[in-house]
Each structure stands twice: as C-alpha cells, then as structure tokens.
Amino acid sequence: MATTTATITLSSSDLLTDNLSLSATMNLYKGGTTSTGLDELNYHRAIIPTGTNFTLIQESAALNATGSNYVYIINKNTDVTDYVVVSIRSEVIGRLYAGDWMFIPYSDATTATAGVDDPSGNDSDIEIQAYTHECIIEYAMFHDGETLLTASDS
Amino acid sequence: MATTTATITLNSGDIADNSMSISNTATLYTAGTDTGILETTGLSRKKFTDASEFKLLDHGLAGSQMADITADKSAKVYIKNINDRGDGTKYVAVLINSIEIGRLYGGDWMFFPWSGGNDKDVDIDAYDATETTLEYCVFFE
Numbered sequence: 001m002a003t004t005t006a007t008i009t010l011s012s013s014d015l016l017t018d019n020l021s022l023s024a025t026m027n028l029y030k031g032g033t034t035s036t037g038l039d040e041l042n043y044h045r046a047i048i049p050t051g052t053n054f055t056l057i058q059e060s061a062a063l064n065a066t067g068s069n070y071v072y073i074i075n076k077n078t079d080v081t082d083y084v085v086v087s088i089r090s091e092v093i094g095r096l097y098a099g100d101w102m103f104i105p106y107s108d109a110t111t112a113t114a115g116v117d118d119p120s121g122n123d124s125d126i127e128i129q130a131y132t133h134e135c136i137i138e139y140a141m142f143h144d145g146e147t148l149l150t151a152s153d154s
Numbered sequence: 155m156a157t158t159t160a161t162i163t164l165n166s167g168d169i170a171d172n173s174m175s176i177s178n179t180a181t182l183y184t185a186g187t188d189t190g191i192l193e194t195t196g197l198s199r200k201k202f203t204d205a206s207e208f209k210l211l212d213h214g215l216a217g218s219q220m221a222d223i224t225a226d227k228s229a230k231v232y233i234k235n236i237n238d239r240g241d242g243t244k245y246v247a248v249l250i251n252s253i254e255i256g257r258l259y260g261g262d263w264m265f266f267p268w269s270g271g272n273d274k275d276v277d278i279d280a281y282d283a284t285e286t287t288l289e290y291c292v293f294f295e
Contacts, residue, residue, distance in 0.1 A: 004166035004174075008265055010232065010291070012158035015194060020158070022197065022291070024234055024263045031259070033242045041169050067245075067257055072164060074178055081186045086267070091253040092225065092274070094267025100180045100230075102266040103162055105256025107247065124254075140164070140176070 001037040004028040004142060006070070006103060030144045031068030038068070043140045048084060048130040056086075056139060057126040060147035063108040064124075069143040071126060074101035076136040084135045087127040098135075106141070155190040158182040158293060160230065160265060184295040185228040195219055195292045205283040207249065210290065211268070211276035222294060223270030229294035231276060234263035236287050244284055249277040258288075268292070 010022040028038045048054060056073070063069055075084055077098040086093045086102065089109075096102060108124045128137065164176040182191045200210065211220050211231065223229045235246055237260035245257040248264065251273050258264060268276065280286055 002166055002169035004164065004169050006263075007161075007163040007165075008232070008263060009161040009163075010158070011161075012156055015156040015158050015190075015192070015293075016196065020194075022232075026262050029239070029242065029259070031242065031245075031257070034239060035242075037169075039169060041166075041174070043174075068259070069256075071256075072162070072176070074180075080183060080188050083186070085269075088250075088255055089253045091251050092269045093250060093255065094229070094269045095185070095225070096267055097183065097186065097228065100267060101160070101162055101178050104264045104266050105248070105258055105262060107254055107256045109247075109254040142169075 002039040003037050028070055028142050029068065031066050038142045038144055040143050040145060041140065045136070045138045047134055048128055048137055049134045050130045053127050053129040055125045056128040057141055059108045059124045062145040062147040063143060066144035067107045069106040069108065069141060070103065071106045071139065071141050072101065072103045073137060073139040075099065076138055077133065079133065082132045082135055084137065085129045085131065089124050156192055157190050182230055182293050183228060185226060191228060191293045191295055193219070193294050197289060197291045199287060199289050201285065201287045203283050203285045205280050207252070207277050207279040209275045210278045210288070211292065213270050213272065213275050219294065220270065223268060225269040225271055227295045229268045229270060229292060230265065231268045231290065231292050232263065232265045233258065233288060233290045235260055236289055244281045246281065246286055246288065247279040249279060250274055252277065
C-alpha cells in the first residue's frame with residue numbers, strides 16, 4: 001500500500017477581524033479499511049476547448065465498487081475571466097476560475113457500461129466545460145481500481 | 155478587499171516510482187475578477203445522529219447567506235468529517251440536488267466551488283445513525 005496525504009490550508013489576515021488560519025491533513029485510504037492507503041493514481045494535463053461539455057473522468061464499475069476515490073482538479077489558466085464548469089451526473093458542482101482548484105471524494109454512485117457513455121445520461125461521470133477561452137486543466141484521481149477495457153484487437 | 159488563500163498539498167513517497175508532490179495556492183476572488191471575496195460563514199460545526207438526508211447548506215432559506223449564492227457568483231465550500239475513521243466503513247455522503255458527489259470518511263475533507271441556485275443545496279446523508287460531527291465553511295460574494 002502507499003501513503004498519500006492531502007493537506008489544505010485556508011488563510012486570511014483581513015477577511016475577519018481576527019486571523020483565519022485553518023489546516024487539515026488526511027490520509028487517502030481505501031474504503032472499508034482502517035489504514036490501507038490507496039495505491040493507484042491517474043494524473044493528466046489537458047486543454048479543454050470551449051463549446052462542448054466533455055467527460056473528464058468516466059465512471060466505471062470498479063470505481064463504483066470501491067466508493068473511495070479522490071479527485072483533484074486545477075484550472076491553470078491565468079486570465080481571471082476564464083473558467084470551467086465542473087459537473088457530475090449533469091449536476092453542476094461549480095466553476096473553477098483561473099488558478100482555482102478543487103479536491104473532492106468521488107464515489108461514482110451509479111454505474112454504466114465501462115467505456116461506453118451512458119446514453120440515458122444517468123451516469124456519474126465528472127464532466128467539464130470551458131468558457132471564455134480554452135482552459136488548461138490538470139487533474140488527478142487517486143483510486144482503488146478502474147475497469148480496464150479489453151483491447152478491441154485482442 | 156480581503157486576501158484569502160486556499161493551499162493544497164498532495165504528497166506521496168511511494169504511490170509511484172518517484173515521489174509525488176503537488177502544491178498549489180488559489181486566492182479566493184469574486185467571479186471573473188481579481189477582487190478578493192469579502193464574505194464567509196466562518197467555521198461552523200454541525201453534530202447529528204440522523205441517517206437520513208438533510209440540508210447542510212440551504213440555498214432556499216430566504217434571507218440566509220446561502221440564498222445569495224448563484225452560478226454567476228463565486229463561492230467555495232470546505233467540509234470536514236471530524237469523526238475518527240473507526241473501522242473505515244462509516245461515512246457521510248455529500249450531495250448536490252440529491253446527486254452524490256462523494257463520501258467523506260472520518261478525518262476526510264473536501265474543498266470545491268459551489269454554484270448554488272434553486273434546489274442546488276448541499277446535502278448530507280450519513281451511512282448510519284452514528285453520531286457524526288462536521289466542520290464546514292463557505293466563502294462567497
């Protein structure tokens with residue numbers, strides 16, 4: 001198993017009358033275990049053009065089975081007006097403007113046929129659409145197994 | 155304006171052949187500007203023993219801070235399950251409009267942009283009726 005930690009620090013000296021300083025660290029464990037670390041990782045960098053809502057992370061039976069995956073996404077653009085909309089199962093989570101990041105658990109709560117997007121739209125893909133300009137996205141998923149696709153020529 | 159930053163650090167010495175270290179800091183701006191966010195709920199704490207879905211952040215509550223949050227504004231949400239991990243089977247599911255995003259096990263946290271809007275409440279659905287405590291904070295304009 002691997003040991004992976006995620007730490008967040010929220011800071012401000014002038015949002016409130018007193019300093020805001022919050023820090024939290026978590027270990028990325030497999031679901032249903034007390035201390036077994038996730039040991040699989042995907043890390044991507046992609047340029048998202050405007051005009052289309054894309055599947056960023058496709059659900060799979062394996063992701064669904066574990067219920068303990070974590071997703072990190074950052075918008076690497078620098079123009080503050082550029083943003084992407086991040087959705088799950090067609091439900092908008094929110095907008096990542098240039099420089100913004102998010103870190104969420106991802107349980108992939110429903111399952112469609114691996115490798116084939118669910119025509120009903122009733123899936124748990126993580127989707128992304130860029131607005132204003134194309135956006136450079138980096139994203140990582142820490143997980144406990146994906147459904148591997150059999151090669152079409154095997 | 156205020157300057158509020160959110161920094162993430164992801165570290166692992168053994169998830170891959172080489173060590174991994176990712177660190178990024180976001181400054182929390184109002185939507186599409188470089189003007190700092192000026193409003194926050196502050197850090198809040200919620201204790202519950204309810205195994206059914208309930209609203210943690212209720213956009214529909216008239217006059218509330220959450221009612222101000224809409225898609226064309228900027229809002230960021232931090233939630234942490236501060237329970238112990240226990241046997242690793244107990245979690246709270248976090249949902250938007252009853253669509254599950256993911257599960258926070260004891261000790262887990264999440265940070266995400268929130269579009270808000272009608273029916274886009276952030277809901278919690280616990281695995282069981284075990285007493286659970288969440289801490290959460292919303293930064294918004």
